[in-house]
Amino acid sequence: MPDSSVPGPITQLFPEYISGLTLQGIYLAHDVRSLTPETERPYFYANFISSVDGRIAISDGEGAGLSVPKQMVNFRDWRLFQELAVQADLVLSSGRYLRDYADGTAQEILQVYDDPQFEDLKQWRSAHDLPPYPTLGVLSTSLDFTLPPALLKSERRIVVITTEDADVTQKEKLQQGSVEILECGTNVVDGRRMAAGLSELGFQTIYSAAGPRVLHLLLEARILDRLYFTLAFHLLGGDPFSTIVRGGLLEPPRDLELHSLYLDQHAAGPQGQLFAAFDCKSSSH
Numbered sequence: 162m163p164d165s166s167v168p169g170p171i172t173q174l175f176p177e178y179i180s181g182l183t184l185q186g187i188y189l190a191h192d193v194r195s196l197t198p199e200t201e202r203p204y205f206y207a208n209f210i211s212s213v214d215g216r217i218a219i220s221d222g223e224g225a226g227l228s229v230p231k232q233m234v235n236f237r238d239w240r241l242f243q244e245l246a247v248q249a250d251l252v253l254s255s256g257r258y259l260r261d262y263a264d265g266t267a268q269e270i271l272q273v274y275d276d277p278q279f280e281d282l283k284q285w286r287s288a289h290d291l292p293p294y295p296t297l298g299v300l301s302t303s304l305d306f307t308l309p310p311a312l313l314k315s316e317r318r319i320v321v322i323t324t325e326d327a328d329v330t331q332k333e334k335l336q337q338g339s340v341e342i343l344e345c346g347t348n349v350v351d352g353r354r355m356a357a358g359l360s361e362l363g364f365q366t367i368y369s370a371a372g373p374r375v376l377h378l379l380l381e382a383r384i385l386d387r388l389y390f391t392l393a394f395h396l397l398g399g400d401p402f403s404t405i406v407r408g409g410l411l412e413p414p415r416d417l418e419l420h421s422l423y424l425d426q427h428a429a430g431p432q433g434q435l436f437a438a439f440d441c442k443s444s445s446h
Contacts, residue, residue, distance in 0.1 A: 169237075169427025171436070175419055184237055187423065188244035188389070189285065191438065194366050198386060202356040205384050207369035207376055208245055209405045210238050210391040210434075217373070218403040227403050233393040235428045240279075241436060242370075245389060246271045247282045249295040249368035251320065251359065253375060256301035262309045270370050271295060296364065298322055300350060300375055304331040308338045320362065322355055324348060352382025377408030380415045380441075388417065388439045394432040416442045 171187070173179040196204050210233055211217050218227035246252060252270050271294055272279055286293065296318040299306075304327050312319065320341045323332070332342050343362070345354040359367060369375055369385075379385040390405075417439035426433040 169425070171427070172424045173421065174424055175422040182423070184240060184425070185281070186244070187436070188241045189248070191421075193245070193248050193387070194289070196386070197365070202360050202384065203250070203364050203367045204386050205356070205367045205369065205379055206245065206387040206389065207379065207385060208242055208389040208391075209376075210393060211405060212393055212395040212397045214396050214398065215404045216397045216399070216402045217405055219397060219399050220401055227401065230395070230397055232395050232397065235393075235434070236278075237425055237428055238391045238393075238434065238436075241389075241391070243272055243279055243282055246295065246368055246370065247286050248366060250291075250364040250366045251296040251298045251368070253298045253300060253367060253369040253371050255371045255375065256299060256303060256306040258371070259299060259306040259309065259312075262312070270297075292318075295368070296320055298359070298367070300371060300378075302327055302349060304328050304335070308335065308340065313338055320359075322350055322358075324350060350378065352378050352384050356382070356384045373403055373405055373407035377406050377411075380406065380411055381408065383415075385415070385441045387420065388441060390437045390439065392435040392437065393428070394434060418442050 169184070170181045171184050173182055193204060193206055198204055209217055210229070212230065212233060216230060219230050220226075221228050254270065258270075294315070294317055297312070297320070299319065299321045300323075301321060302324050304321070304323060308319070318341075319339075320343055321332075321335055322343045322345055325344045325347050327344075336342060341362070343355070343358045345351050345358055369379060376385070420438040420440050421436075422438075423436040424433065425436060428434045
């Protein structure tokens with residue numbers, strides 16, 4: 162991944178045209194911690210990077226599953242991902258993330274303590290009197306994962322969001338590892354009950370770093386407040402692939418209002434990318 166010192170300003174296209182902006186700090190300036198829904202629930206925001214033809218993940222090879230296309234991976238998008246993660250009280254992930262973490266194929270979501278290029282974000286979190294890491298929220302109905310020892314040793318707060326009918330033995334096992342269990346519905350996690358439960362636990366900003374099924378859950382429950390979206394200037398093609406939302410038809414559609422739009426012409430290689438933020442107008446009020 163390119164070094165963060167690679168120069169190159171970005172251009173704000175909306176809500177007004179401003180050229181020559183520094184990438185660093187663009188999403189910190191959005192100050193999502195100051196944004197609150199009208200209802201008494203946390204503020205939910207999510208982030209994806211996609212190719213022009215809608216690919217967020219493509220096949221790694223036969224039987225190897227799906228992963229973010231290497232053509233789209235770049236430090237400049239990753240920097241802004243970190244700026245969003247650092248502002249969260251809780252980062253939503255999945256059981257798959259913990260399985261990958263245990264296998265050594267997934268990295269820490271918030272990199273401010275692992276990468277000196279994010280030292281300013283480490284200091285930002287400290288200056289705002291926040292714990293070193295956001296709480297890790299794990300959405301899982303099957304509970305088919307084990308807790309990586311590295312997470313347990315870090316004394317990181319972990320909340321597993323599951324259902325009332327999930328495996329009792331596995332719930333007890335997780336609780337013995339100092340994990341909090343939040344039950345939100347039967348058979349499937351109920352998004353609104355999840356929002357209410359996380360609010361009762363004191364969380365105000367929830368950042369979804371999970372995949373398209375979790376985004377569908379947030380949209381279906383009408384609790385997603387903002388979507389951050391990077392559009393990488395690639396056409397990839399290929400099957401199978403994943404796009405940003407996976408699930409049943411949303412009726413009615415969830416409408417978006419453009420909050421901001423930036424053009425970055427200095428991503429890795431000669432191509433560029435757009436950084437967009439949308440407010441979800443159909444979130445519950």
